[in-house]
Amino acid sequence: MPEGDTVYRAARLLDTHLSGRVLERAELRVPQHATADLVGALVVETVSRGKHLLTRLTRDEERWTLHTHLKMEGTWRVFADGQRWSRPAHQARAVLGVTGTQAVGFSLGLVELLDTTEEHRAVGHLGPDLLGPDWDEDEALRRLALEPERLLIDALLDQRNLAGIGNMYAAELCFVVGLHPHTPVGSATGLRRLVRRARQMLDLNKERAIQSTTGNLRERERTWVYRRDRSPCRRCATPVSVAMRGPAEKERASYWCPRCQPEPDRP
Ligand SMILES: [Zn+2]
Numbered sequence: 001m002p003e004g005d006t007v008y009r010a011a012r013l014l015d016t017h018l019s020g021r022v023l024e025r026a027e028l029r030v031p032q033h034a035t036a037d038l039v040g041a042l043v044v045e046t047v048s049r050g051k052h053l054l055t056r057l058t059r060d061e062e063r064w065t066l067h068t069h070l071k072m073e074g075t076w077r078v079f080a081d082g083q084r085w086s087r088p089a090h091q092a093r094a095v096l097g098v099t100g101t102q103a104v105g106f107s108l109g110l111v112e113l114l115d116t117t118e119e120h121r122a123v124g125h126l127g128p129d130l131l132g133p134d135w136d137e138d139e140a141l142r143r144l145a146l147e148p149e150r151l152l153i154d155a156l157l158d159q160r161n162l163a164g165i166g167n168m169y170a171a172e173l174c175f176v177v178g179l180h181p182h183t184p185v186g187s188a189t190g191l192r193r194l195v196r197r198a199r200q201m202l203d204l205n206k207e208r209a210i211q212s213t214t215g216n217l218r219e220r221e222r223t224w225v226y227r228r229d230r231s232p233c234r235r236c237a238t239p240v241s242v243a244m245r246g247p248a249e250k251e252r253a254s255y256w257c258p259r260c261q262p263e264p265d266r267p
Helices: 004-018 116-123 137-144 152-157 167-176 191-205
Strands: 025-028 042-049 052-059 062-069 075-080 092-098 101-106 110-115 241-245 252-256
Touching: 004 042, 004 052, 004 075, 004 092, 004 101, 004 191, 052 116, 062 092, 062 116, 110 116, 137 191, 152 167, 167 191, 167 252
Parallel strands: none
Antiparallel strands: 025 092, 042 052, 052 062, 062 110, 075 101, 092 101, 241 252
């Protein structure tokens, strides 16, 4: 699952290659927008909001926003004209071409064309964006506190509280502040520190191709607990635990060190 920093990098990629240029090719390969005619539109910019991408376009009096979301498997890639695509063409959900360059969105979880004035319908529900210019720590903490019974990990993944955290950062952040992922938010101490670390982690990783929360970029040493179940904890050598939670088709794994992140006291 792509995290906020991955989406930020995708926005930068599209911005670098498309902004200020006119679309010579524009295909939205989703039934709802298959006939959309965007050729001749100027690409104004692409920005990320949490894990959402907004590509703003204009032609004459019209203003559109192409809203895309990577969901589980999606990615945006850029190719020179004539270059072979790195993924099968049938996975392409959006193709935006300018002279010499094609940007292709593969396996996008969402492709939606909005009037730019309607962007709030796509991203208005989001909490403060960890990588956004309008990041607001107090507001994120206020939102997290609204449902004190909720498990910390679920509250962190809820993009309405704060935007940009996926499964990896959620697990890693709980470890870094020594909280069990299943601690009710209302009894979690040190949330401000956790939220600050969240911003630092995403900010550090947004400029690099390899994500690491440990500072170590070597394979298998990039995370503290995420996907390290049964491996020894890097701090205390206790085997890392894993548990599945959520409905069968949307199961998510929690990872934690039973010693560094003790179980919350049951009321
Ligand atoms: Zn440990």
